[in-house]
Amino acid sequence: MPLFQVSTRxxxxxxxxxxxxxxxxxxxxxxxxxxxxxxxxxxxxxxGQLTASGLLRSERGKNGGYRLSLPAAEVTxxxxxxxxEGEIRPTECAAGPGACDHDLACLPRRFWLGLKxxxxxxxxxxxxxxxxxxxx
Amino acid sequence: MPLFQVSTRxxxxxxxxxxxxxxxxxxxxxxxxxxxxxxxxxxxxxxGQLTASGLLRSERGKNGGYRLSLPAAEVTxxxxxxxxEGEIRPTECAAGPGACDHDLACLPRRFWLGLKxxxxxxxxxxxxxxxxxxxx
DNA sequence: TATAATCCTAGTATTCAGATAGGAATACTG
DNA sequence: CAGTATTCCTATCTGAATACTAGGATTATA
Numbered sequence: 001m002p003l004f005q006v007s008t009r010x011x012x013x014x015x016x017x018x019x020x021x022x023x024x025x026x027x028x029x030x031x032x033x034x035x036x037x038x039x040x041x042x043x044x045x046x047x048g049q050l051t052a053s054g055l056l057r058s059e060r061g062k063n064g065g066y067r068l069s070l071p072a073a074e075v076t077x078x079x080x081x082x083x084x085e086g087e088i089r090p091t092e093c094a095a096g097p098g099a100c101d102h103d104l105a106c107l108p109r110r111f112w113l114g115l116k117x118x119x120x121x122x123x124x125x126x127x128x129x130x131x132x133x134x135x136x
Numbered sequence: 137m138p139l140f141q142v143s144t145r146x147x148x149x150x151x152x153x154x155x156x157x158x159x160x161x162x163x164x165x166x167x168x169x170x171x172x173x174x175x176x177x178x179x180x181x182x183x184g185q186l187t188a189s190g191l192l193r194s195e196r197g198k199n200g201g202y203r204l205s206l207p208a209a210e211v212t213x214x215x216x217x218x219x220x221e222g223e224i225r226p227t228e229c230a231a232g233p234g235a236c237d238h239d240l241a242c243l244p245r246r247f248w249l250g251l252k253x254x255x256x257x258x259x260x261x262x263x264x265x266x267x268x269x270x271x272x
Numbered sequence: 273t274a275t276a277a278t279c280c281t282a283g284t285a286t287t288c289a290g291a292t293a294g295g296a297a298t299a300c301t302g
Numbered sequence: 303c304a305g306t307a308t309t310c311c312t313a314t315c316t317g318a319a320t321a322c323t324a325g326g327a328t329t330a331t332a
Contacts, residue, residue, distance in 0.1 A: 003217055004140025004255060006226045006248060008290065014244055028308060042291055048310065061299025062307045077247070081139055090142045108150055111213070111267045112142060118258040119140065122251055131247045144321065164277060178322055184279065197330020198276045 012038045013046050013084050018132045021072040026065030053083035077131065078123035090116050148174045149182050149220050154268045157208040162201030189219035214259035226252050
Protein backbone atom coordinates (compact mmCIF):
# COMPACT_ATOMS: atom_id res chain seq x y z
CA MET A 1 0.00 0.00 0.00
CA PRO A 2 2.62 2.61 0.79
CA LEU A 3 4.50 4.56 -1.82
CA PHE A 4 7.62 4.07 0.08
CA GLN A 5 7.91 1.62 2.83
CA VAL A 6 10.98 1.27 4.95
CA SER A 7 11.50 -2.44 5.40
CA THR A 8 12.23 -3.92 8.80
CA ARG A 9 15.56 -4.90 7.31
CA UNK A 10 16.54 -1.26 7.03
CA UNK A 11 14.95 -0.25 10.30
CA UNK A 12 16.67 -3.08 12.16
CA UNK A 13 19.95 -2.40 10.43
CA UNK A 14 19.83 1.25 11.31
CA UNK A 15 18.99 0.55 14.93
CA UNK A 16 21.76 -2.01 15.18
CA UNK A 17 24.24 0.47 13.78
CA UNK A 18 22.97 3.12 16.16
CA UNK A 19 23.50 0.71 19.02
CA UNK A 20 27.04 -0.02 17.90
CA UNK A 21 27.74 3.68 17.55
CA UNK A 22 27.01 4.09 21.25
CA UNK A 23 29.48 1.41 22.27
CA UNK A 24 33.17 0.95 22.06
CA UNK A 25 34.25 -2.61 21.68
CA UNK A 26 32.35 -5.21 19.74
CA UNK A 27 28.79 -6.32 20.37
CA UNK A 28 27.41 -9.71 19.38
CA UNK A 29 24.27 -10.19 17.34
CA UNK A 30 22.62 -11.69 20.39
CA UNK A 31 23.44 -8.67 22.52
CA UNK A 32 22.10 -6.21 19.97
CA UNK A 33 19.02 -8.30 19.33
CA UNK A 34 18.25 -8.41 23.03
CA UNK A 35 18.78 -4.71 23.54
CA UNK A 36 16.76 -3.66 20.53
CA UNK A 37 14.09 -6.32 20.53
CA UNK A 38 14.99 -7.75 17.16
CA UNK A 39 14.79 -11.46 16.24
CA UNK A 40 18.33 -12.74 16.72
CA UNK A 41 18.72 -15.02 13.74
CA UNK A 42 17.17 -12.47 11.46
CA UNK A 43 19.51 -9.80 12.71
CA UNK A 44 22.48 -12.09 12.09
CA UNK A 45 21.76 -12.01 8.41
CA UNK A 46 21.42 -8.25 8.37
CA UNK A 47 24.69 -7.76 10.20
CA GLY A 48 26.32 -10.17 7.77
CA GLN A 49 25.24 -7.98 4.88
CA LEU A 50 26.52 -4.85 6.57
CA THR A 51 29.81 -6.62 7.16
CA ALA A 52 30.06 -7.79 3.56
CA SER A 53 29.49 -4.24 2.39
CA GLY A 54 32.28 -2.95 4.60
CA LEU A 55 30.23 -0.89 7.01
CA LEU A 56 30.96 -3.29 9.85
CA ARG A 57 33.94 -5.35 10.83
CA SER A 58 33.35 -8.67 12.49
CA GLU A 59 35.39 -10.89 14.74
CA ARG A 60 34.51 -14.52 15.05
CA GLY A 61 34.81 -16.79 18.02
CA LYS A 62 34.37 -16.12 21.67
CA ASN A 63 34.31 -12.44 22.66
CA GLY A 64 33.83 -11.64 19.03
CA GLY A 65 31.12 -9.48 17.56
CA TYR A 66 30.64 -6.50 15.32
CA ARG A 67 31.93 -2.97 15.40
CA LEU A 68 31.64 0.03 13.10
CA SER A 69 34.35 0.36 10.47
CA LEU A 70 34.07 4.14 10.50
CA PRO A 71 33.01 6.88 12.90
CA ALA A 72 29.26 7.39 12.90
CA ALA A 73 29.69 10.85 11.38
CA GLU A 74 31.21 9.32 8.27
CA VAL A 75 28.50 6.78 7.54
CA THR A 76 25.75 8.14 5.35
CA UNK A 77 22.31 6.63 5.61
CA UNK A 78 22.38 6.17 1.86
CA UNK A 79 25.32 3.79 2.21
CA UNK A 80 23.36 1.81 4.78
CA UNK A 81 20.28 1.59 2.60
CA UNK A 82 22.28 0.56 -0.42
CA UNK A 83 24.13 -2.06 1.57
CA UNK A 84 20.84 -3.62 2.60
CA GLU A 85 18.69 -3.19 -0.47
CA GLY A 86 20.83 -2.23 -3.39
CA GLU A 87 20.22 0.78 -5.53
CA ILE A 88 17.05 2.73 -5.06
CA ARG A 89 14.79 2.59 -8.06
CA PRO A 90 11.21 3.80 -7.94
CA THR A 91 10.09 2.23 -11.23
CA GLU A 92 11.37 0.08 -14.05
CA CYS A 93 11.41 3.24 -16.13
CA ALA A 94 13.93 4.73 -13.81
CA ALA A 95 16.42 2.03 -14.66
CA GLY A 96 17.30 3.98 -17.77
CA PRO A 97 16.16 4.76 -21.29
CA GLY A 98 14.63 1.87 -23.16
CA ALA A 99 13.50 0.23 -19.98
CA CYS A 100 9.92 0.95 -20.77
CA ASP A 101 7.99 1.26 -23.98
CA HIS A 102 4.92 3.41 -23.52
CA ASP A 103 4.31 6.14 -26.02
CA LEU A 104 7.36 7.54 -27.76
CA ALA A 105 9.11 8.69 -24.67
CA CYS A 106 8.03 7.69 -21.21
CA LEU A 107 7.10 11.09 -19.89
CA PRO A 108 6.67 10.12 -16.26
CA ARG A 109 10.21 8.81 -16.17
CA ARG A 110 11.76 12.22 -15.57
CA PHE A 111 9.33 12.71 -12.80
CA TRP A 112 10.17 9.47 -11.03
CA LEU A 113 13.86 10.07 -11.49
CA GLY A 114 13.38 13.41 -9.81
CA LEU A 115 11.80 11.68 -6.85
CA LYS A 116 14.68 9.26 -6.66
CA UNK A 117 17.08 12.19 -6.69
CA UNK A 118 15.22 13.92 -3.89
CA UNK A 119 15.31 10.80 -1.74
CA UNK A 120 18.94 10.08 -2.54
CA UNK A 121 19.93 13.58 -1.55
CA UNK A 122 18.17 13.36 1.74
CA UNK A 123 19.75 10.02 2.55
CA UNK A 124 23.19 11.13 1.43
CA UNK A 125 23.06 14.29 3.50
CA UNK A 126 22.41 12.46 6.77
CA UNK A 127 24.88 10.37 8.66
CA UNK A 128 24.42 7.76 11.33
CA UNK A 129 25.41 10.44 13.82
CA UNK A 130 22.55 12.66 12.70
CA UNK A 131 20.14 9.80 13.23
CA UNK A 132 21.18 9.15 16.82
CA UNK A 133 21.85 12.72 17.89
CA UNK A 134 18.69 14.19 19.44
CA UNK A 135 19.97 17.69 18.77
CA UNK A 136 20.20 17.55 15.02
CA MET B 137 13.55 -5.05 -1.96
CA PRO B 138 13.24 -1.37 -2.82
CA LEU B 139 13.11 1.38 -0.26
CA PHE B 140 10.39 2.99 -2.17
CA GLN B 141 8.54 1.25 -4.89
CA VAL B 142 5.99 2.92 -7.05
CA SER B 143 3.16 0.44 -7.47
CA THR B 144 1.67 -0.24 -10.89
CA ARG B 145 -1.49 1.24 -9.43
CA UNK B 146 0.16 4.63 -9.16
CA UNK B 147 2.04 4.33 -12.42
CA UNK B 148 -1.09 3.33 -14.29
CA UNK B 149 -3.13 6.00 -12.59
CA UNK B 150 -0.63 8.68 -13.46
CA UNK B 151 -0.44 7.59 -17.07
CA UNK B 152 -4.20 7.48 -17.35
CA UNK B 153 -4.47 11.00 -15.98
CA UNK B 154 -1.74 12.14 -18.32
CA UNK B 155 -3.70 10.66 -21.21
CA UNK B 156 -6.84 12.45 -20.12
CA UNK B 157 -4.94 15.71 -19.76
CA UNK B 158 -4.09 15.52 -23.45
CA UNK B 159 -7.69 15.11 -24.50
CA UNK B 160 -10.80 17.17 -24.35
CA UNK B 161 -13.96 15.23 -23.97
CA UNK B 162 -14.24 12.01 -22.03
CA UNK B 163 -12.27 8.84 -22.63
CA UNK B 164 -13.46 5.39 -21.66
CA UNK B 165 -11.45 2.96 -19.57
CA UNK B 166 -11.15 0.74 -22.63
CA UNK B 167 -9.76 3.54 -24.73
CA UNK B 168 -7.16 4.52 -22.16
CA UNK B 169 -6.21 0.93 -21.50
CA UNK B 170 -5.66 0.33 -25.20
CA UNK B 171 -3.63 3.47 -25.69
CA UNK B 172 -1.45 2.93 -22.66
CA UNK B 173 -1.16 -0.83 -22.66
CA UNK B 174 -2.83 -1.31 -19.31
CA UNK B 175 -5.13 -4.24 -18.42
CA UNK B 176 -8.64 -2.89 -18.92
CA UNK B 177 -10.47 -4.33 -15.97
CA UNK B 178 -7.65 -3.44 -13.67
CA UNK B 179 -7.66 0.13 -14.91
CA UNK B 180 -11.38 0.36 -14.34
CA UNK B 181 -10.83 -0.05 -10.63
CA UNK B 182 -8.10 2.56 -10.58
CA UNK B 183 -10.24 5.08 -12.44
CA GLY B 184 -13.05 4.35 -10.03
CA GLN B 185 -10.83 5.30 -7.12
CA LEU B 186 -9.74 8.49 -8.81
CA THR B 187 -13.37 9.33 -9.44
CA ALA B 188 -14.35 8.62 -5.84
CA SER B 189 -11.61 10.94 -4.65
CA GLY B 190 -12.85 13.72 -6.88
CA LEU B 191 -9.93 13.92 -9.27
CA LEU B 192 -12.02 12.57 -12.13
CA ARG B 193 -15.61 12.99 -13.14
CA SER B 194 -17.33 10.10 -14.81
CA GLU B 195 -20.31 9.76 -17.10
CA ARG B 196 -22.05 6.44 -17.40
CA GLY B 197 -23.76 4.96 -20.39
CA LYS B 198 -22.88 5.10 -24.04
CA ASN B 199 -20.41 7.82 -25.01
CA GLY B 200 -19.58 8.15 -21.37
CA GLY B 201 -16.14 7.98 -19.86
CA TYR B 202 -13.83 9.92 -17.61
CA ARG B 203 -12.49 13.45 -17.67
CA LEU B 204 -10.34 15.53 -15.35
CA SER B 205 -12.20 17.56 -12.75
CA LEU B 206 -9.50 20.23 -12.77
CA PRO B 207 -6.89 21.60 -15.15
CA ALA B 208 -3.71 19.52 -15.11
CA ALA B 209 -1.79 22.41 -13.59
CA GLU B 210 -3.96 22.26 -10.49
CA VAL B 211 -3.60 18.57 -9.75
CA THR B 212 -0.63 17.81 -7.52
CA UNK B 213 0.96 14.41 -7.76
CA UNK B 214 0.59 14.14 -4.02
CA UNK B 215 -3.18 14.25 -4.40
CA UNK B 216 -2.98 11.46 -6.95
CA UNK B 217 -0.82 9.29 -4.75
CA UNK B 218 -3.02 9.85 -1.74
CA UNK B 219 -6.12 9.05 -3.76
CA UNK B 220 -4.65 5.71 -4.75
CA GLU B 221 -2.74 4.65 -1.67
CA GLY B 222 -3.70 6.81 1.25
CA GLU B 223 -1.28 8.68 3.41
CA ILE B 224 2.41 8.14 2.92
CA ARG B 225 4.09 6.66 5.94
CA PRO B 226 7.60 5.28 5.82
CA THR B 227 7.47 3.42 9.15
CA GLU B 228 5.14 2.65 12.00
CA CYS B 229 7.19 5.08 14.05
CA ALA B 230 6.25 7.85 11.70
CA ALA B 231 2.59 7.44 12.58
CA GLY B 232 3.20 9.51 15.67
CA PRO B 233 4.60 9.36 19.20
CA GLY B 234 3.90 6.20 21.10
CA ALA B 235 3.64 4.21 17.93
CA CYS B 236 6.85 2.40 18.70
CA ASP B 237 8.48 1.35 21.89
CA HIS B 238 12.19 0.95 21.43
CA ASP B 239 14.48 2.58 23.93
CA LEU B 240 13.11 5.64 25.68
CA ALA B 241 12.54 7.66 22.59
CA CYS B 242 12.66 6.21 19.14
CA LEU B 243 15.61 8.15 17.79
CA PRO B 244 15.26 7.15 14.16
CA ARG B 245 11.73 8.51 14.09
CA ARG B 246 12.77 12.08 13.50
CA PHE B 247 14.91 10.84 10.68
CA TRP B 248 12.13 8.92 8.94
CA LEU B 249 9.72 11.77 9.40
CA GLY B 250 12.25 13.98 7.66
CA LEU B 251 12.29 11.59 4.75
CA LYS B 252 8.53 11.63 4.58
CA UNK B 253 8.60 15.40 4.54
CA UNK B 254 11.12 15.47 1.72
CA UNK B 255 9.02 13.10 -0.37
CA UNK B 256 5.78 14.92 0.41
CA UNK B 257 7.30 18.22 -0.61
CA UNK B 258 8.49 16.85 -3.90
CA UNK B 259 5.11 15.35 -4.68
CA UNK B 260 3.22 18.43 -3.59
CA UNK B 261 5.39 20.74 -5.66
CA UNK B 262 4.71 18.88 -8.93
CA UNK B 263 1.50 18.91 -10.83
CA UNK B 264 0.15 16.64 -13.50
CA UNK B 265 1.19 19.29 -15.99
CA UNK B 266 4.81 19.09 -14.85
CA UNK B 267 4.73 15.36 -15.36
CA UNK B 268 3.56 15.53 -18.95
CA UNK B 269 5.39 18.66 -20.04
CA UNK B 270 8.76 17.67 -21.55
CA UNK B 271 10.09 21.16 -20.88
CA UNK B 272 9.76 21.23 -17.13
C1' DT C 273 -33.86 -2.59 -28.24
C1' DA C 274 -29.12 -2.83 -28.91
C1' DT C 275 -24.96 -1.10 -27.42
C1' DA C 276 -21.45 0.93 -24.77
C1' DA C 277 -20.15 2.61 -20.95
C1' DT C 278 -19.45 2.88 -15.50
C1' DC C 279 -19.94 0.46 -11.25
C1' DC C 280 -19.79 -3.42 -7.86
C1' DT C 281 -18.18 -7.75 -5.78
C1' DA C 282 -15.58 -11.72 -5.57
C1' DG C 283 -11.85 -14.68 -6.59
C1' DT C 284 -6.92 -16.10 -7.95
C1' DA C 285 -1.98 -16.19 -8.65
C1' DT C 286 2.38 -14.99 -7.76
C1' DT C 287 5.73 -12.71 -5.35
C1' DC C 288 8.20 -11.17 -1.33
C1' DA C 289 9.18 -9.56 3.31
C1' DG C 290 10.07 -11.45 7.48
C1' DA C 291 11.25 -14.64 9.76
C1' DT C 292 12.89 -19.64 11.60
C1' DA C 293 16.02 -23.73 11.86
C1' DG C 294 20.10 -26.24 12.00
C1' DG C 295 24.49 -26.62 11.81
C1' DA C 296 29.59 -25.70 10.20
C1' DA C 297 33.66 -22.93 10.96
C1' DT C 298 36.30 -20.16 14.08
C1' DA C 299 38.41 -18.29 18.12
C1' DC C 300 39.13 -17.50 22.92
C1' DT C 301 39.54 -19.60 27.92
C1' DG C 302 40.43 -22.53 31.63
C1' DC D 303 42.30 -30.23 24.92
C1' DA D 304 37.49 -29.44 25.90
C1' DG D 305 33.98 -26.20 26.28
C1' DT D 306 31.76 -22.28 24.91
C1' DA D 307 30.55 -18.26 22.44
C1' DT D 308 30.63 -16.32 18.47
C1' DT D 309 30.19 -15.49 13.12
C1' DC D 310 28.86 -17.60 8.89
C1' DC D 311 26.14 -20.39 5.48
C1' DT D 312 22.07 -22.52 3.44
C1' DA D 313 17.51 -23.98 3.31
C1' DT D 314 12.68 -23.59 4.31
C1' DC D 315 8.20 -21.68 5.78
C1' DT D 316 4.37 -18.37 6.01
C1' DG D 317 1.24 -14.58 5.87
C1' DA D 318 0.10 -10.61 3.37
C1' DA D 319 -0.09 -7.77 -0.43
C1' DT D 320 0.08 -6.62 -5.32
C1' DA D 321 -1.59 -7.37 -9.65
C1' DC D 322 -4.69 -9.10 -11.97
C1' DT D 323 -9.18 -11.81 -13.77
C1' DA D 324 -14.23 -12.74 -14.09
C1' DG D 325 -18.93 -11.89 -14.23
C1' DG D 326 -22.46 -9.28 -14.10
C1' DA D 327 -25.68 -5.22 -12.57
C1' DT D 328 -26.76 -0.53 -13.63
C1' DT D 329 -27.14 3.46 -16.56
C1' DA D 330 -27.35 6.25 -20.63
C1' DT D 331 -27.40 7.01 -25.63
C1' DA D 332 -29.01 6.22 -30.37
